[in-house]
Amino acid sequence: MSSDIWKNARSGPSGERERSASTRAKELRLHGLNAVLAMFTATPERLRKLYLSESRLTDLKDVLKWCVQHRVGYRVVEDGDLSKLAQTSHHEGVVADVLPPQERTLEAWLAEVGGVESVCAIWLDGVGNPHNLGAIMRNAAHFGASAMLIEATAVNPISGASARVAEGGAERISVVRLPSDAKRAMPLLRDAGFGLVATLVRDGADVYKTDLPAKLIYVMGAEQQGMHKGLAQACDVQVSIPGTGEVESLNVASATAVFLAEWYRRRN
Template sequence: MPPTGPKQSPKDTYITVYGRKPVLEALADPALSVDKVIAAEDLSRSALGPILSAARERGVPVRRATAHRVKVLAGNGRHDQGVLADVVAPRMRLVTDFLAALPAQAPCALLVLDAVTNPANVGMVLRSATAAGVDGVLLPRRGVPAIDPLVIKASAGVAFRAPVLRSSTAAEGCAALRAAGVRVLGLDARPGGSALFRDPLPERAALVLGNETDGLSPDVRAELDGTVAIPMRGGVESLNVASAAAVAAYELMRLRRP
């Protein structure tokens, strides 16, 4: 049995959008389920008017909090504009919950982000992974940007329905995967590993993508079962992490075809 972790927190259930326009867009999208809106107490009703009207039409509760509390909840004091909304992410769950529901020996195809810091890269990874049909993208709470408006924009809105798996750190998530019998392989251009397209991948596999500059972190390297490289030609040393994720995701899913 995989190890059990902490109970799911609101950060593992909702995607928080902040700023008046993103909140209004979330309320206007019938495909999204908005749990609540939180507005700063010092925000005038005239400034909040369109949001209040849209929330009333959707039956979404609007709560008031101090401006400081809104900044803390949004995690971005510069751009929150005193308002945020918690949007339900139906496919987001703890990695331990995903593993507990995974039948023994059932195949799975996963991506893991290890200290990927650019929100645009995170959004594009979520978009390509969801399009490819992977079972999950592990986004740790620490070391990777939160799913915010920048990530959502880069994903073209796919982030709301992406199969996101959560853990405290990437290393902790990798350890849980290995304990459940998932082979954890780091994408790495260093010699000595396997080659994507040439060497077969296991049926239960998680491919880890490292930081844009430094690659895989030491803590995550300690949890790997091996490494795999994307073949490069023309003197190219590496791909952008979002491009590498797209290649890896589609190769994982190609191998599932009968």
């Protein structure tokens, strides 16, 4: 790699002052090597600023070359500065300011998958913990789910913390914003050939013995409150994961992995 890649690269986090607060407010701060590399591989044009430790120069050499070619700023900083930027010590030697991924409307997403025979997506009803969201995105990428459907008022599930936990999965799944009245989404989904399957802690049909549609929406409830009862009843099927009963339930990310694995097994 050419030595001019590193010219003027060393500095503290004072480079933050080079861009206005209003500009930074529109950006997403990613951290974690796989999260940053997955973003760069999928949509490099979203990158706005890169901070890295000296130990990551080799791992990120292609990203740095791209930064030089496209006049995107980068700085080599100490681990302590990266911890301040990421607000966590789990930064893995790299922090990136990027434009957030573009959300899709339900209608736009349905148009994208209209000709696909087998599609799975996850409807999140109040799920908000970033570590659970990250694990859900990682599970979704692993098992080939297409999208995460979120409520009209929900915060975008992709954050620095969730993207790091997702280990690149955040770049493999679409975020679809539902209409303000979520029940309006159900006839649109059914008209597009989807079946809606509510996932319950208990009292649902055994997921391993229940027919699952090829075009499937799993509706997942929040960590503490569970799924809204009216939403569960409005779905076509209610299913649960059988177990020993020695614990109350799986957490939402673990349960999502089980449900997605069963859909994937049948598809293949």
